[in-house]
Amino acid sequence: MIVCYAQGGGLGHLTRIRAYLHTRGPAGGPVAILTGSPFAGDPRVVAGHRVLSAPAGLDRDGLTHWIGGTLARLRPREFVVDAFPAGLSGELSAAAVPAGTRVVHLSRLLRWDAYLPLLAADSLRFAETLLVEPVGGAHRAYLDSVSSAVVPLTLADPPEPAPAVPVAPGGWLIVHSGPAAEVAELVAYALDVAAIEGARPEFTLLSPSRPDVLPPGIAHHDVYPAWPLFAGAERIVTAAGCNAVRQLARWPERHRMLPFPRRFDDQYARAARARAATGA
Template structure:
């Protein structure tokens, strides 16, 4: 069995786990996902895999005990830890890992100075750390100290049928999973960009929920995954999350990003990197 630890409130953690399992060709091996994400209840996102969530209201120590007990019961062959090498609140340490379990870390860009205080005194030791995007020097130095192997991994999303969504050929997409206030801000940004470009495209918002006050003329659809729609759009307006920047790397001329502040993710650095001309 493989256990994937994807703690975080956003959709990106589960999307990355989904891509990892496809990229590594896990096949029919059982997979259990440990997450508190509200998106874990969506069968499109977890692809029917079982999900376990910690009871609400646990402090960090109680969460550590719950994870340790859950892993002891599951006894996984492999534990995959997404994004945060010590967990979202520092809840992961070497003590929670059953003997014989191989631990893999999927690393993405972090605001390392903000995250570093959460590191455990007895850190997880990773058989391999796979970088799904470049990380900062201090972050990488830590990963090299606790990992037998640190190497890049190009994620590939699993194939999907073409979504049955009536988008306009050559229209503009606005894609974001939330929060709702950010969705509204992205809509306003897309309208501003179109005005500056002198364009009057058909807009389609792809988001789990329709924000109040969505301007007339903007269609809304709840589509997951959204990336199969990208090839047919003239512009795609998004935040600067790890997955969507990866998925749109082949179409930089179509992509417009509005980064948002995050506690640990550095969307501003990621957007600046993606916008940098290739020399």
């Protein structure tokens, strides 16, 4: 069994786990995903894998105890930790992992100074840390110190048919899973970019929920995954999340991104890096 730890409220953690399982392959064994994400109830997202969520209201110590008990019961051969090497609130430590379990870390950009205080004294030791995007400085030094190997990994999403959503030739997509205030800001940004570029496209918002207020002429659809529609769009407007930037790396000329502040994710550094890479 493979147990994947994807703690976080957004959709990105689960999307990255899906891509990891497809890229590396689950070797025919069952997969369990430990997550508190509200998107874990969507069968399109979890792809039939078993989902386990901690009881509501646990503090950090309670969550650590629940994780340890769950892993002891499941006895996974591999434990995959997404994004946060010590968990979202510092709840992961070496003591929680059964002996003989291979521990893998999927690493992405973090605001390392903000995250550093959460590291435990008995940090997880990783058989392998897989960099889904480059990290540097003190973050990389830490990963080197707790990992037997640190290597890049190019993720590939599982093949999916394009959703039955009409995207007009020359149409623009606005893609974001929330929260609602950010969806509204991204819609406004897309309208501003179109005005600056002198374009009058048809807009389609791809988001789990329709905003309470949506400007006239913008269609809304709840589809997952969104990336199969990217090839047919003139522009794709997103935040600067890890998955969106990864999925749109082949079309930098189409991608317009607006970074948002996060507690630990560094969308501003990611956007700046993507901008420098393309010379935009």
